[in-house]
Amino acid sequence: MSNYYIKNLEEYFQIYRKSVREPENFWEEIAEEHFVWRKRWTNVMRWDFSKPEVAWFENAKLNITENCIDRHLHIRGDKTAILFEPNDPAEKAQHISYNQLHERVCKMANVLKEKGVEKGDRVCIYLPMIPELAISVLACARIGAIHSVVFAGFSSLALATRINDCDCKMVITSDGSYRGTKTIDLKGIVDQSLETCPGIKSVLVVKRTGASIVMEKGRDQWLQPLLDKASSKNKAEIMDAEDPLFILYTSGSTGKPKGMVHSSAGYMVFTAYTFKNIFNYQEDDVYWCTADIGWITGHSYIVYGPLANGATTVMFEGIPTYPDHGRFWEVVEKHKVTQFYTAPTAIRALAKENLSFVDKYDLSSLKVLGTVGEPINEEAWHWYNNNIGKNKSPIVDTWWQTETGGIMISPIPFVTPTTPTFATLPFIGVQLALMDERGQELMGKQVEGRLCIKYPWPSMARTIWGDHKRYYDTYFSAFENMYFTGDGAKRDAVGYYRITGRVDDVIIVSGHNLGTAPIEDAINEHPAVAESAIVGFPHDVKGNALYGFVILKEIGESRKPENLRKEINQQITEHIGPIAKLDKIQFVPGLPKTRSGKIMRRILRKIASKETDNLGDISTLLNPEVVKAIIKDAL
Numbered sequence: 001m002s003n004y005y006i007k008n009l010e011e012y013f014q015i016y017r018k019s020v021r022e023p024e025n026f027w028e029e030i031a032e033e034h035f036v037w038r039k040r041w042t043n044v045m046r047w048d049f050s051k052p053e054v055a056w057f058e059n060a061k062l063n064i065t066e067n068c069i070d071r072h073l074h075i076r077g078d079k080t081a082i083l084f085e086p087n088d089p090a091e092k093a094q095h096i097s098y099n100q101l102h103e104r105v106c107k108m109a110n111v112l113k114e115k116g117v118e119k120g121d122r123v124c125i126y127l128p129m130i131p132e133l134a135i136s137v138l139a140c141a142r143i144g145a146i147h148s149v150v151f152a153g154f155s156s157l158a159l160a161t162r163i164n165d166c167d168c169k170m171v172i173t174s175d176g177s178y179r180g181t182k183t184i185d186l187k188g189i190v191d192q193s194l195e196t197c198p199g200i201k202s203v204l205v206v207k208r209t210g211a212s213i214v215m216e217k218g219r220d221q222w223l224q225p226l227l228d229k230a231s232s233k234n235k236a237e238i239m240d241a242e243d244p245l246f247i248l249y250t251s252g253s254t255g256k257p258k259g260m261v262h263s264s265a266g267y268m269v270f271t272a273y274t275f276k277n278i279f280n281y282q283e284d285d286v287y288w289c290t291a292d293i294g295w296i297t298g299h300s301y302i303v304y305g306p307l308a309n310g311a312t313t314v315m316f317e318g319i320p321t322y323p324d325h326g327r328f329w330e331v332v333e334k335h336k337v338t339q340f341y342t343a344p345t346a347i348r349a350l351a352k353e354n355l356s357f358v359d360k361y362d363l364s365s366l367k368v369l370g371t372v373g374e375p376i377n378e379e380a381w382h383w384y385n386n387n388i389g390k391n392k393s394p395i396v397d398t399w400w401q402t403e404t405g406g407i408m409i410s411p412i413p414f415v416t417p418t419t420p421t422f423a424t425l426p427f428i429g430v431q432l433a434l435m436d437e438r439g440q441e442l443m444g445k446q447v448e449g450r451l452c453i454k455y456p457w458p459s460m461a462r463t464i465w466g467d468h469k470r471y472y473d474t475y476f477s478a479f480e481n482m483y484f485t486g487d488g489a490k491r492d493a494v495g496y497y498r499i500t501g502r503v504d505d506v507i508i509v510s511g512h513n514l515g516t517a518p519i520e521d522a523i524n525e526h527p528a529v530a531e532s533a534i535v536g537f538p539h540d541v542k543g544n545a546l547y548g549f550v551i552l553k554e555i556g557e558s559r560k561p562e563n564l565r566k567e568i569n570q571q572i573t574e575h576i577g578p579i580a581k582l583d584k585i586q587f588v589p590g591l592p593k594t595r596s597g598k599i600m601r602r603i604l605r606k607i608a609s610k611e612t613d614n615l616g617d618i619s620t621l622l623n624p625e626v627v628k629a630i631i632k633d634a635l
C-alpha cells in the first residue's frame, strides 16, 4: 500500500543492509531529510566502546523543541499536538494544538528562566500525567536545562535520592494527583523529600486536585500566576548535538539507581525515525501510548518521537480499571485512536475481565497495536490480537530499554509477519549479537545467548550521571566491544528474536524494572531483619511478582509474622514506592550461599517458582541443609 514508509520485507532488508554497511551515510540522510538544524554536523559519528565514548552528529547545533513544535506551526499549527484525557471521564478532554503547545512551552520556558534556571541546570519533574508534565519537559529542553522526570509513584526517599544524585535546582510538582477514585498528596511527598535536599531552591506547583497543601515561603510558588505574567515569546537555546537532553533513572542490579544520560541530536533522530516506521504514523492518525512520562516509553513515544513527527499524541491521566475495565476501549472509541501502545501487564489484567467491556466499544479506528516493557505471553498476545485488533491490526512487540532510548527490535507493521512472543527483527541500524558465556558470538540460526549490540545507534545513553566508570562496568565490560543489554534472547530458524528475560538481578514486575539490591537494602533496614534476598516468580497479571526470603534477628522471632510482613512492605513503600512491594515473604533460617558467600539466587528462584524437582548440584554450597528447610516452608 502506498502510504507505508517501508513497503515490504524486501525493502526492509534492503534498507537494513544499507544501514549496517554504511551507517554514517544512512543516518546522515535521515538527519538531513527529516529535521531542522541550526548548524550542520562536521562528523556523523565517532565511537570507542572501550571507554565507552559515542558521539553522533558532532558539532551540529539544534534545539529539539524547534523540531517538535516550531517547525510544525506553519503547516499544522491548529492540529492537535497533545490530546489530554483526564482521569475522570466526566471531565472534558483537552485538545492542545501545536500553536497552543508552542505558547505554553514558551511561557513555561520563560518562567524557568526567570526563576534562575540556566542551560545545563537539572530540573526535577514530579508530576502526574497532566499536560504540564509534557510542557515542563519541553520547556526544560527549550532553555537547555536537563530534565529529570521522576515517576510520581515513587516514594519521598526515592525522590530525594534522585534529586540529590544529579543536584537538581528546582522541582516542578502538583498539589496532588488522581488515580481512579483516590487522590495522592504529591506535594506532601515532595515536602518530605526536600528535608534532605539542600540544593533545591524553588518548587513550582501546578494546581490539579485543589487539595489543601503547605507552601513554604521563599521556596514554593503556584505555577499559574507565574505563567499568566510570562511572555509567550521565547527564543530556543541553541544546543550542541551532544549536550545532555535529560537524565532518567533506572534501577540497577546493585546499589543506587543509575541516572542514564541521553543526548539531544542522536536521541531526536532515532526516536522520531522509529516512531514513524514502527507505528506507521500518518498525518490524521491519533496515536496513544498508555505509559507514564515518568518512564522512558513516555519520554520517547509520548513526547519526543510523536511530536517530532507532528503527530497527535494522547496523554492519559487515568488507570485502565476506572471507572471500569472498559476505560481503555472507551477512550479508543471516543478519540478514534489509530495506534495503541501498551504493556503486556495491562493486557493480561484486562483479559481476565468479561469481554463485554471490550465489545461495548467501536474499535474499528485501530490500525496498529503495540506492546512494550516485558515479554508478552502467547495467551495475552492472542487475546489482544483477536479482541482488540480483530485479527487485522498487526501487533508490534517492541523490545528496548531506558538505556537504548528508542526501539531496537520490532516488527514493521504490515511488513514483518508477526509471531506471538517474538519481537522479530532488529530495527534499521541496529546490529545485534548473541553471546555465549565464554564471550564467543553465537552465529547462525536457532541459538540462545546473551543479547548484545555491537555497533552504536544514535539514541544510546551516553553515560551514567556522575559515574562513567559504572556505565562502562555495567554495559561494556562483560563482552569486548559490545553493549550488553542484561537480557537473554533466542534467535529462531528465520532469524527472529525472542527475549527470554533478564539474566542479571533486575526483575521486571508489571513492566517496571526493579533491581533486587535496593529492595533488599530497604528490607534490611527494618530493625528485626538480619538479611534478605529477593527473587521473581511467575504471576499471571504482573508477569513477575516478588518473593522475599528474610532472615530475622532474634528480636523478630518473637513477633507475629503477619505484622512483620506488613511492616516490611511498608518499609519498601517508603524507600521505593508501592510498585516494589513483595507478594510473598518467607521467613527463613538461612540463605543458600556459595563458599565465597554469594547468595545462590538460582536456587531461590526455583523454590519461588515451585520448581524444586531439579535444583542441580547443591552439595558445593556453604550450607546445603538450609535448602531443605526453605523448601519445607515455601509459600
Ligand code: PRX
Pocket: 250, 296, 297, 371, 372, 373, 374, 375, 376, 397, 398, 399, 400, 401, 402, 403, 423, 485, 486, 487, 499, 501, 502, 508, 511, 512, 513
Ligand atoms: O528485560 C527487557 C524488558 O524491559 C527491560 C528494559 O526495561 P526499562 O529500561 O524499564 O524499559 C522498558 C521500556 C522500554 C529490558 O531489558 N523488555 C522491554 N521490552 C520488552 C522487554 N522484554 C521482552 N519483550 C519486550 N518487548
